[in-house]
Amino acid sequence: MNILAILARRLLHIAATVVLVALLIFVLMHFLPGDPVMMLLGDRASDEQIANMRHRLGFDRSVVEQFWEFLKMTASLQFGESVSMKVPVISLIVDRLPITLMLTSMAVVLAVLIAAPLAFIAALRQGGIADAIIRVISQVSLSMPVFYIGLILLITLAAGLRWFPVGGIGENFFQNLYYLFLPALTLALSLSAILLRNLREALIEVLQADYVSFATAKGLMRHTVLGRHVLRNAWISTITLLGLHVGSLVGGAVITETVFAIPGVGRLMIDSIFARDYAVVQGLTMILAVMVSIVFLAVDALQALLDPRVSA
Amino acid sequence: MNPLLSVRGLGISIGPANPVDSVSFDVNASEMLGIVGESGSGKSLTLRALLQLLPPHARTTGTATWQGRDLLAMPADDIRRVRGREVAVIYQEPMTALDPVLTIGLQITESLNVHLGLRGAAARVRAVQLLDRVGIPDAKRRLDNYPHEFSGGMRQRAMIAIALAAEPKLLLADEPTTALDVTIQDQILKLLLQLKEDLHMSVILVTHDLGIVAGTCDRVAVMYAGRIMESGPVYSVFRAPAHAYTLGLMRSVPNPAHARQLLSGISGTPPEPSHMPPGCRFAPRCGFATPQCSEAPPPLRECGPAHQTACIHADRIRQSVRVTA
């Protein structure tokens, strides 16, 4: 089977999953205790106000009808109107998504740049002093919540040394590279703690593999063995690991954006919760799930490209 | 004539364990030496030690003289030049020994590249010849295949082609047929014998299969629990075994010539590398053992032309063979 067929099958699987995600979000929003209408209007609302609001939100129709409407809306990326900001949810998301995408992409690049060399050193010197130090650092940073890493960087590098802005974003792409560096580093540090641990294990496994020993036995230079045989195989593990951690990356972005006051979708999510803006929360959850699905798909495609066994 | 490779007193320690202890043997030019033993007898470790391929925490003692130099003490860059160029290795499991994400072609040409300086089209032409020589049909097209696209036997052929790319003088074959079907085993062994003749190379064949040794090797060394128990010309060792362990191994192989003979096997299990018995390491499982066996490790001694044994009861054993036969 070729790569395209695999991707087509994955795409179908993902489409099915997204519909189920929509169902889950719909169920959450409609059947959990807590009446969004009452929350929006407060206890002193008149019956007429309540009826109006229920009609506006479509709550006066049957559940099946409501889910069908929700699916249709989701498919056309229309998530209704933000109650607090009086604009379509989708325009809010479109405004803010690029910043979040930029933040997470920078974080992934930084995380790989941090974790991969350290994992390499630790695995090559397994049991040595460098390995021990690296393992202690990753152990401790595994127990550091993202917001705390962000605060430490803010206090030291931004507020203390004034190397970076304390928050917000710039006016163009290049300014953003600068403004988003510290938040991206925050996210990268928290991601690389997990990445480092898993990658070290994966690298040790690769280094002990027969094919690495055989490559050495062929008389190849050490750097050829490492750069060609070890690295190629380690890349596959890295991509797989990144795919597995994309969910925690998005979760981390929500927190990081709050810490650094970055107007991305994560910050929007938190603000909307406090503004009781359910349409936005619902739409964002949906969009984020779709984005995660796309990343899963991309990881599958990359694996198929890097690992000839996958497309077999 | 000086032997091609001369191993003296090779010992391997991994932590507190000594899986290989004072192993000595010679390999002559154009000779096939079999090393037989159960799994865990240290035969594979011995092979890997010769090219410094042991895991980093393993330590070796003794010498392995190759062209006047000690392989075990060579600096990293020198041993690298020996690997593949003068002494090559093939492994038991071609599926795991070939890099799964690189094409067969690349895995051959990188050897040609590093040892012979062949690059690009020249390297490809040579690679096709090599695959041809090991009997892979349609070699030119097969160059761009990945290991998983080959069958088990083909993979082993490809691994042999890779190992022999630079025409080494000695091939270390670590159970090259164990992972294969019986019919394919035979093809691979024939191929090895053929290549050994064509390239005038010597082979150390490590196996647990006495039948393979009998069919292919000139001389044999029998290993048990990290030591050599008996060594000598194949015909002499098999006709007149001078060690209880060799005898036990032979009796656990069904022999069509003696269809009614009792298959006896060897009772018990080999000792743990960290708790080796004093004296003869086979003594606890040996039917011929006397208290004397457990006093000190018996040294190898001559018991026939070029035939050595580490058993102090060699005569009794030979007598018993004559009686039962």
Add this chain to the structure above:
Amino acid sequence: MSAVQEVAPREAAIAMAPGKRAPLKLGSSTLVGAVILLLFIACAAFPDAIAPYAPNKFDYRATLRPPSWAHPFGTDNFGRDVLSRTIWAARIDLQIAVFCTLFPAIFGTFVGCLIGYTGGAIDSVFRRIVDVVITIPFLVLVIAIVAVLGPGLTNMYIAVSAVNWIVYARLIRGEIIAQKRRDYAAAGQVMGYSASRILFRHLLPNALSPIVVYWMTDMALAILLGSSLGYLGLGAQPPTSEWGVLIGDAKNFMTTAWWMSIFPGIAIVIAGTGFSLLGDGLARLVRRR
């Protein structure tokens, strides 16, 4: 929990892989983990005996004081002693560690057993649920549920439990399926044991150790998640002393009073490290058996 949730079973599986390391040293790291946990429990059990001040005692003459002998961790903008608040917070954070994981561990194990043992249609449905749940980032899903239920500790427990059991169920399902393939399950069937006896008397005890190991790690993750939600204002609510809440309170004093956020954060790191060191120690112990 936000961090490693999606891969947790895989990571636990790696931890389970047969080790080729040198002889076992349960060693100093596990001991450190145990000491940390004991200290944590002591703070949670007797905060009034350990903390020098009451957690919510205002002192308007001593606001935003840097660390000193009288206030080793300094004071906050209301003159409350940060050390005392950090110690009192241990009570809430231990509660978070237990309440976010206890129900998921028990319920997830039970459901995972049934799914793993039964297989078939129920298993396919479960795999679908897993697909859906890993597609929505853990933190986002929990936040969305909290959004509907309203912020607060109890609702946070409900939200986390509603999602987290799936991780345990997935873990134990895999274990049971692996155990089922072994001979003794078949032997039990031949001997005519009932399904429930095979499952709960024979399969479960053998599959349980990875759950216990993961539970330790999960408590560390729960503290991270709980404090994150507290920081965001979705978990414990002020004036409750909870590490995340304490750091959230310090938001506006980041540049002027670093001690308000740094010290509670160190408490989170130490507590989290304690649980994961213990988890690693347990994993080694299990692997050795």
